[in-house]
Amino acid sequence: MASTTASPQDLAHGQHSLLARIFTQHKTRAYINAYAAAILLGIVLFLAFFLTGNGLGASGGMNRVIVYVEDLIAPAHVDSIPYLANMAGGDTNPLDSWVVFVMAGTLLGGFLSGYFNGRVKLETNKGPRISNRTRWVMAFTGGLIMGYGARLARGCTSGQALSGGATLAVGSWLFMFAVFAGAYALAYFVRKAWN
């Protein structure tokens, strides 16, 4: 945890020195207290609603990036699926949406905080009993499942649970219980991956 050098060991040696120089300027600091994070996140969430009327979102922005790429490659195909055409039919630019900018900001903010706290570091976080490769396959698989589920539920942890939770949306509260139920139900069977 403490102040080990943030050297990106896994990287090719040519890039090693440059990256290492950039990312070891800042000492690795510990994460902030969970309750402090909760209060800060609550204020950010409130400000999002207070200023814009919209909450937060992540998977919606990712969705629009995907549809944007699809629309570049196969515009006729996008127009033939109402769900996609809704975002990118005809001249509509799918990136012309608030959630895309929130997503870009999330990436930027995550990087900045990681940078100044010395946590930008090429690494794989996993349980001690599995290999990096297994972890990557699981991350990809989990991401795929999560991406599908998030769109079916019309929002992810940010767009449904946080945003809908704070505005007391019935569906969002039930959604939240479902996410925890799904994860807890399977946790035992993948315990090796994390413990």
Add this chain to the structure above:
Amino acid sequence: MNFPLPLAELFGPFGAFLVYLLIGVAFGTVLEMAGFGKSTRLAAQFYFKDLTVLKVMFGAIVVAMILIFLFTGLGVLDFSQVWVNTTYLWPGIVGGLIMGVGFIIGGFCPGTSLVAAATLKIDGIFFAVGAFVGIFIFGETVPMIEEFFNSSNYGRLTLPQWLNIDTGIVVVAITAMALLVFKGAEILERVVGKQTQKQPVWRYGAAGVVFMGALLVAFIGQPADLYAMPAEEAVIAGPDALIENRMIQISPFELLALTNGDTYNMELYDVRSEADYAAFHIKDAKNIALDKVGSITEELIFAPSNTIIVLMSNDEVAATEAWRTLVSKGVTNAYVLEGGVNGWLQTFAEGRFSESMWAGVDEMRYEISDALGETDAASAPDPTLWTTEYTPKVTGEPLLIAPASGDSGTSKPKTSGGCG
């Protein structure tokens, strides 16, 4: 009522996007500082070892909830302009279960994987790429599950409305529940997680302030019209209300005027049997079987934006069913011919066909033995001869129907919302 701000009006489109970008930066920063870029920390939640996820999520929801309802209670924030996620009950629950499975296998959710990827966590990058693929697959396969995806739509529904309990009481109850859950989480972290680290004492002070805030929300109360929809929406609560209030049934005279005018691109769909259609139909009406009506939505994408769809059956039953199908797929420019083809013939055929005594509901009431198709004069009456007054229903504006499409959030016309 000055908030939320009309961002695009105030700052222009780019200024508005800059505000969203800054909100995103704050969001990403807080997620990273909480340690949500680290999958092992997130996954520990599900082995009761480190309940940071629960504390941060539930805590943030409570803090934001209290602040939102404090400001709506003070009349500063207009709740009707705040996006409330549309409740699609079963798609939300099934999607949530699937997400839970993805969470424990992959170790992130979409938002946290972005933060992980931004801080060069390789597992975060793999997860984010996987999420893109999953989202892509959903977009490609959504037509196959469209019916389920649009099912159990309860519209803009909040817990206080659903439970019929005062908003302030719900806020206090959720806050109290959260504080108890946090206490329980700390016990679990000590017992299961063997955490010895001392929790800061200030958290009790914070808990006190938060609880006082919740009590304050209950004390100041909420405006009586907190959950009222904006005025123009009051009449459009859902498809049933539109049908019952006769908002979508257009008079034969209106249809005649519309088909002879050039304001709209008219698409007439006749959902009767082929035999009825062959016997008589209105000029330019296309015959389509009731169970094929859903396919019209695909043609609609290429239709001009001034298109108006009019559905007809012998009476109104099948046409209304067809209308529901279209609306469930997000169509907002469809209408039903009032009185159906029977009503049309009664109005325009001037008694040239004899009425059958045996016609049941939504059956052909006139005896037409030849296959007249659209050759009869009543198929295309002369509009100059018919100047009867009628109440126009078609305004050119899309029908505002409690959300049928996940993205645009029609329950909130001014801005779109949601994680769409």
